[in-house]
Each structure stands twice: as structure tokens, then as C-alpha cells.
Amino acid sequence: MTRARVPLLRxxxxxxxxxERRAIQIPAERPLTVFVDKRELVTLMTLGARxxxxxxxxxxxxxxxxxxxxxxxxxxxxEVEAAAVTTRAGMADLEERTTHRVVxxxxxxxxxxxxxxDALGDIRxxxxxxxxxxxxxxxGVLDSLRQRDSVHRRAGSVHGCALFQGTRMLVFVEDVxxxxxxxxIAGWMLLHGVRGADKVFFTTGRxxxxxxxxxxxxxxxxxxxxxxxxxxxxxxxxxxGMTLFGRAAHRSFLCYTGFERFDxxxxxxxxxxxxxxxx
Numbered sequence: 001m002t003r004a005r006v007p008l009l010r011x012x013x014x015x016x017x018x019x020e021r022r023a024i025q026i027p028a029e030r031p032l033t034v035f036v037d038k039r040e041l042v043t044l045m046t047l048g049a050r051x052x053x054x055x056x057x058x059x060x061x062x063x064x065x066x067x068x069x070x071x072x073x074x075x076x077x078x079e080v081e082a083a084a085v086t087t088r089a090g091m092a093d094l095e096e097r098t099t100h101r102v103v104x105x106x107x108x109x110x111x112x113x114x115x116x117x118d119a120l121g122d123i124r125x126x127x128x129x130x131x132x133x134x135x136x137x138x139x140g141v142l143d144s145l146r147q148r149d150s151v152h153r154r155a156g157s158v159h160g161c162a163l164f165q166g167t168r169m170l171v172f173v174e175d176v177x178x179x180x181x182x183x184x185i186a187g188w189m190l191l192h193g194v195r196g197a198d199k200v201f202f203t204t205g206r207x208x209x210x211x212x213x214x215x216x217x218x219x220x221x222x223x224x225x226x227x228x229x230x231x232x233x234x235x236x237x238x239x240x241g242m243t244l245f246g247r248a249a250h251r252s253f254l255c256y257t258g259f260e261r262f263d264x265x266x267x268x269x270x271x272x273x274x275x276x277x278x279x
Contacts, residue, residue, distance in 0.1 A: 004076035006030070006048040008174075016022070025155045029176045032076070034058070036085045039094060047151070047175050050184050054175070055083045057187030064091065068190050085253065120213065125221040125241050126197045128260040132228045133200060133222050140167030140223060141200060142248060144150040150174060152204070161185055162199040163220075178205030182206045182214050189218060196220035207233045207244055216240050222261060224248050229256045232244055
């Protein structure tokens with residue numbers, strides 16, 4: 001596996017509303033065309049922070065591979081903007097497996113091949129006794145993210161995803177789309193043999209059906225978003241027994257599903273002082 005790296009930011013000159021010109025940085029989006037056993041599969045628009053892990057996680061979340069051993073090599077060459085994947089046994093049915101394709105609502109235009117949705121019945125997440133989160137832990141997750149230096153803080157226009165064990169951040173990824181970011185984390189987990197049962201996943205993006213499906217495929221029962229949740233995302237999470245938090249920032253959040261996993265420590269509501277007058 002190569003470790004191809006490219007600059008994540010580009011310097012440009014802008015004209016501000018004050019009439020002054022100045023230099024700023026913007027995310028350096030670029031295409032990465034993925035070839036599997038010399039056959040073109042897809043072109044991903046990405047920052048290119050961890051392209052090999054992105055490709056690995058993409059193949060896993062699309063159910064095109066099942067194990068790390070299915071892949072023998074991933075090479076990225078930014079001069080030709082391509083990633084070459086070599087599989088151990090080949091994919092004779094690649095075209096058939098990618099024929100039914102659903103273009104999702106994902107930033108950067110996520111894609112989910114149809115059989116990935118068909119496999120929901122095979123997903124088994126740990127029960128509420130084995131995977132829980134307290135309100136204090138949730139605050140710790142949000143505090144850790146708020147203190148982290150990021151591309152978004154310097155340039156905006158990207159999504160971030162992170163994987164936590166308790167309040168310890170294991171990996172943090174930013175990319176032009178939330179799908180790229182979650183796929184990269186899936187690739188990291190597969191490469192390092194990390195299971196999701198006792199983990200918490202965070203994303204800055206909205207929790208749509210495909211994001212919920214990917215988190216569930218990664219075995220992660222608790223998902224936190226800075227954004228909101230769609231109706232289909234809510235329905236799937238309820239069906240799969242996942243806990244979803246949305247609108248999570250600072251000390252504020254909404255728990256949408258899976259209340260049984262959450263040990264709430266609610267802050268007492270402020271009440272208006274009652275003034276009584278003595279006669």
C-alpha cells in the first residue's frame with residue numbers, strides 16, 4: 001500500500017467586501033479514479049489526505065470486499081489521479097455487482113450499490129447493556145473535536161468524521177464529502193483490525209439513510225452528528241437498534257433514537273423566581 005500525499009490546501013487571492021485583496025486558503029479538491037484489477041470502477045472527488053484508506057473503505061462499505069485479505073495491493077499515483085487495486089481472487093462479477101447503483105444525497109455525490117442495502121438483515125449490533133454512552137462522555141467527545149485544529153477551521157468547505165473509544169479520539173478524517181470521510185475511517189478500521197462495537201462515530205454531516213447504513217456496517221452502534229437526521233435515517237437507525245444524536249455542539253444535543261443506550265444527566269431547567277409579597 002502506497003502512502004501518496006498531496007497538499008490539502010491551496011492559496012488563492014480573493015477580493016473582500018471591504019474592497020481589499022488578500023490571500024486565503026481553500027481545500028484542494030481533486031479527482032481519484034479507482035481501478036479494480038485494471039477495470040475502472042468509480043471516480044471519487046477527494047482532498048487526498050489518506051487516499052489508500054479511502055479506497056479500501058469504499059470497497060468495504062460497498063460490499064465489494066469483505067476482508068482485508070481480499071486485497072493484495074492499493075497504489076495511488078497523483079500524477080495520473082488514479083488508484084490501482086489488486087484483489088487476491090479477482091472480481092469476475094464486478095460489473096453485475098455494480099449494475100444496480102443508487103446515487104445518494106451525499107456531499108460529493110455518494111454512491112451505494114444496491115446489494116449493500118439488501119444486506120441490512122445481516123447486521124447485528126451489540127445490545128444496550130454492552131454499548132452505552134453517558135452524557136459526560138458525549139460532552140467529552142464534543143470538547144475534543146472543538147479543540148482540534150482542522151482544515152475546516154482554516155478553510156471551511158469540508159466535512160469531518162472521527163472515531164472515539166470513550167472520549168479518546170482514535171482517528172479523525174476530513175474530506176470534501178462526508179461519505180469519503182466515513183469510508184476512510186472504515187478503511188482505517190479494516191487495516192488495523194479495529195471493531196466498532198464499543199466505539200462512537202462522529203460526523204459533521206447530516207445523518208441520512210446511507211450514513212446510518214455505513215455506520216451500521218462498520219459495527220458502530222452510537223453515532224453523533226453536528227447536523228440533523230432525516231426521516232429515513234431515523235427509521236433505519238430505529239430498525240437496527242442504533243443510538244443517534246444530532247444537533248450536537250457544545251453542551252446541546254438531541255437524542256433521536258436508541259434512548260436505552262444513553263445515560264442522561266439532564267441539566268435542571270431554570271425556573272422563574274417566585275416573588276411573594278408579605279401583607
